[in-house]
Amino acid sequence: MPRTKRVIVVFTAILCIVCLFGCRREPVEQDELSQDAPVYLDMNTEYPLVDSLPDGQGKHIKVILLLGQSNATGCSINQYLQQSIDEQQYLKYQSGFESVLINYCLDDHNATSEGAFVKVDLTCGATNGFFGPEVGMAEVLSATYPDEMILIVKYTMSGYSLHHHWLRQGQRGSIYDAFLSFTKLHMNYLLDKNYDARIGAICWMQGESDTTDFKASHYYDNQTAFVSYLREDLAPYAEEGGIYFIDAGISNSPYCEPAYPTINEAKQRFAADSLQNLYFSTIDAGFTVHMEPVGDPDWGHYDALSELRLGQMFGQYIVQSYQMRESGE
Numbered sequence: 561m562p563r564t565k566r567v568i569v570v571f572t573a574i575l576c577i578v579c580l581f582g583c584r585r586e587p588v589e590q591d592e593l594s595q596d597a598p599v600y601l602d603m604n605t606e607y608p609l610v611d612s613l614p615d616g617q618g619k620h621i622k623v624i625l626l627l628g629q630s631n632a633t634g635c636s637i638n639q640y641l642q643q644s645i646d647e648q649q650y651l652k653y654q655s656g657f658e659s660v661l662i663n664y665c666l667d668d669h670n671a672t673s674e675g676a677f678v679k680v681d682l683t684c685g686a687t688n689g690f691f692g693p694e695v696g697m698a699e700v701l702s703a704t705y706p707d708e709m710i711l712i713v714k715y716t717m718s719g720y721s722l723h724h725h726w727l728r729q730g731q732r733g734s735i736y737d738a739f740l741s742f743t744k745l746h747m748n749y750l751l752d753k754n755y756d757a758r759i760g761a762i763c764w765m766q767g768e769s770d771t772t773d774f775k776a777s778h779y780y781d782n783q784t785a786f787v788s789y790l791r792e793d794l795a796p797y798a799e800e801g802g803i804y805f806i807d808a809g810i811s812n813s814p815y816c817e818p819a820y821p822t823i824n825e826a827k828q829r830f831a832a833d834s835l836q837n838l839y840f841s842t843i844d845a846g847f848t849v850h851m852e853p854v855g856d857p858d859w860g861h862y863d864a865l866s867e868l869r870l871g872q873m874f875g876q877y878i879v880q881s882y883q884m885r886e887s888g889e
Contacts, residue, residue, distance in 0.1 A: 595774065596729060598728050598729050599724040599725060599728060599733070599734070600728070600734055601668075601720075601725060601733075601734035601735065602734075603668055603734050603735065603737070603738035604668055604669050604738075605737075605738050605741045605742075607665065607675060607741070607742050607745055608672075608674055608675030609675045609745060609746070609749060610674065610675040610676035611749075611753075612675075612676035612677045612678070613661075613677055613750075613753055613755075614753075615753060615754050616750070616753050616754040616755030616756070616757075617754055618754055618755075618756060619754075619755060619756060620755075620756040620758070621708070621709060621710070621711060621750070621755045621756065621757045621758070622705070622708065622710045622711070622758070622760050622799075622882070623710075623711045623712075623713060623747070623750070623757050623758060623759045623760065623797070624697070624701075624710065624711070624712050624713070624759070624760065624761050624762075624763065624878055625712075625713050625714075625715075625743065625759060625761070625762040625763065626692075626693065626694060626697070626712055626713070626714040626715075626716070626763045626765075626874075627714075627715055627716065627739065627762060627763070627764050627765075627766070628716055628763075628764055628765035628766035629716060629717060629718050629719060629720060629765070629766045629767075629768060629769055630686070630716070630718035630719060630768075630860065630861060631692075631693075631765045631768070631861055631862055631867070631870065632692065632693060632714075632716045632763075632764075632765035632766065633666050633667060633671075633685065633686045633692060633716040633717075633718045634666075634684065634685025634686055634690050634691050634692020634693065634694070634867070635685065635686050635690055635692075635718070635858070635860075635861040636685070636690060636691055636692070636852075636861060636862055636863065636864045636866075636867035636868075637689060637690060637852060637853070637864055638682050638689050638690065638691055638864070639689065640852045640853075640863065640864040641653070641682075641691065641864035641865070641867075641868060644864055644865050645865075652699075653681065653682050653691075653695050653699075654681060654682050655681065656679040656680055656681030656682075656698075657679055657680045657681070657698040657699070657702045658679050659702050659705075659706070659708065659709050659710065660679070660680045660694075660697070660698035660701050660702050660709075660710045660711075660712065661677040661678060661679055661680065661709065661710075661711050661712070662677065662678060662679075662680045662684055662694055662698075662711070662712040662713075662714055663675070663676065663677045663678075663711070663712075663713050663714070663746050664684055664694075664712075664713075664714035664715070664716075665714075665715055665742050666685075666686060666714070666715075666716050666718075667686065667716065667717060667718050668717065668738070670686070670687070671684075671685070671686060671687055677711060677746075680694045680695060680697070680698035680712065681695070682695060684714070686718065691864075691867065691868075692714070692867065692871070693763070693765065693867060693870045693871035693874055694712055694714060694871060695868060695871050696867075696868045696869060696870060696871020696872035696873070696874065696875060697712065697763070697871040697872070697874050697875040697878070698710075698712070698871075698875075699871070699872060699875065700871075700872050700875025700876055700878075700879065701875050701878065701879070704875075704879050711750070711757070713742075713743055713746055713747075715738075715739040715742050715743065717735045719769055720735060720769055721769040721770045721775055722766060722767070722769075722770050722775075722779065722782050722783065722786060723770055723775040723778055723779070723782055724775075726739075726766075726786060727782055727785065727786060730781070730782065730785055731785075732789055736786075736789065740793055743794070747759070747797045757797070758797060758798065758799040758800070759794055759797045759798055759799060759803055760799040760803065760804065760878070760881065760882060760885070761803065761804040761805070761806055761877075761878045761881050761882075762787075762790060762803060762804070762805050762806065763806045763808070763874045763877075763878070764805065764806065764807045764808065765808045765870065765874075766810075767779065767809075767810040767816075767820075767823040767824075767827070768810050768811075768815060768816050768860065770782075770819075770823055771810070771815075771816045771817065771818065771819040771820050771822075771823060772818075772819060773818065773819050773822070775819075776819035776822035776823050776826070777819075777822065779822065779823050779826040779827075780826035780829055780830060783807075783826060783827070783830050784830060784833070787805050787830070787837070790803070790805070791803055799885065800885075801885040802836055803836070804836045804837075804838060804878075804881035804884075804885075805836065805837050805838070806838045806839075806840075806874060806877045806878065806881065807827050807830070807831060807837065807838065807839045807840075808839075808840060808842055808870060808873070808874070809823075809824040809827055809828075809839065809840065809841045809842050809843060810823055810824060810842065811842055811843060811847060811849050811862070812843050813849045813850070813859045813860070814859050815849070815859045815860040824841065824843070827839050835884065836881075838877050838880070838881065840873055840877065842862075842866075842870065845869065845873065846866075847862055847863075847866035847869065847870065848862070848863045848865075848866050849861060849862055849863060849866070850863075851863045852864060
C-alpha cells in the first residue's frame with residue numbers, strides 16, 4: 561500500500577477509535593436487567609461563562625436549541641466530507657459562518673466551546689476531525705437570514721436514552737437537568753447583554769439508544785412528557801407564539817434494530833399532535849450509514865454527506881417554523 565494511503569487509513573482508524581469514546585451507546589444489559597428502575601448520572605453542571613458578544617442594544621435575536629445523542633453531537637468525519645464536495649464548498653464550511661454562532665457542551669464536557677459563543681464551523685463535533693448538524697443548519701440559516709445574527713445552543717449526550725437518562729421514570733432526569741442549567745445560564749447571559757433573545761425552535765436528533773422493544777414501547781409517552789417539560793421550563797425564553805419542536809427520525813441501520821420502526825412511528829404520532837411539532841424521516845431522505853469509514857463502516861453514525869444534509873433539513877424546518885409563526889398557523 562502506498563505510504564499516503566496507509567497514513568490516511570491509519571488516521572481514519574485513530575479518529576474512529578477516539579470517537580467511540582464520545583459516541584458510546586448505553587449497554588443493552590441495563591435495559592434488560594433494570595427495566596424501569598431509576599437511573600442517576602453524575603453530571604457536571606459547572607459551566608464556564610465567557611463574555612463573547614457585544615451589547616445587544618435591545619435587538620431581537622433568534623435562538624435555536626440542538627439536542628440529542630451522537631448524531632447530534634457530530635460523529636461524521638471531516639475527511640470524508642472534504643472528499644465528497646468541491647473544494648470551494650468545503651473551504652466555506654471550514655472557514656465557518658460569522659453570522660451563526662454556537663455555544664456547546666457535548667458528552668458532559670468532553671467537547672465544549674468553553675462558555676463562549678463561537679462561529680459555526682467544522683470543529684464543533686465530538687472531537688477533532690468530526691462535525692455535526694450545526695454546519696448544515698448554519699448554511700441554511702445564514703442564507704435565509706443574511707442580515708441577522710442567529711445563535712445555536714447545543715447540548716448532547718452520545719449513547720444515552722430518552723427513557724433512562726434524559727428522563728427518569730417519566731420525570732426530568734439527569735441529562736435533562738444538566739441541559740436545562742446550561743441553557744438557562746446562556747439565555748440569561750444574552751438577556752443581561754441586552755438582547756431580546758428568544759428560543760424559536762428545538763432540533764432533536766435522538767432515539768437510537770431507545771431501540772430495545774421495552775424502551776421503544778414507551779417512546780411516545782416519554783417524548784410527550786419531555787417536550788411538555790421543555791416548553792414549560794423554557795417558557796420565559798420562548799419566542800412569541802411558542803417553541804417549535806423539530807424531530808428527526810432515526811435510521812434503519814443494524815445499530816437501530818429491532819425497534820427503529822416503533823421509534824419513528826412514535827415520533828410521527830407525536831408530530832401529529834400539534835402544528836408546532838414537526839417531523840422528517842431520515843430514511844425517506846436517503847441518509848446513509850454504511851459507507852464510512854471505507855471498508856469498516858460505522859453503522860451508528862451518518863456518513864458525512866448525510867450528516868450535512870441532516871443539518872440542512874433541520875435548517876429548512878427551522879425556517880418553515882418561523883414562516884408558520886409569522887403566518888399565524
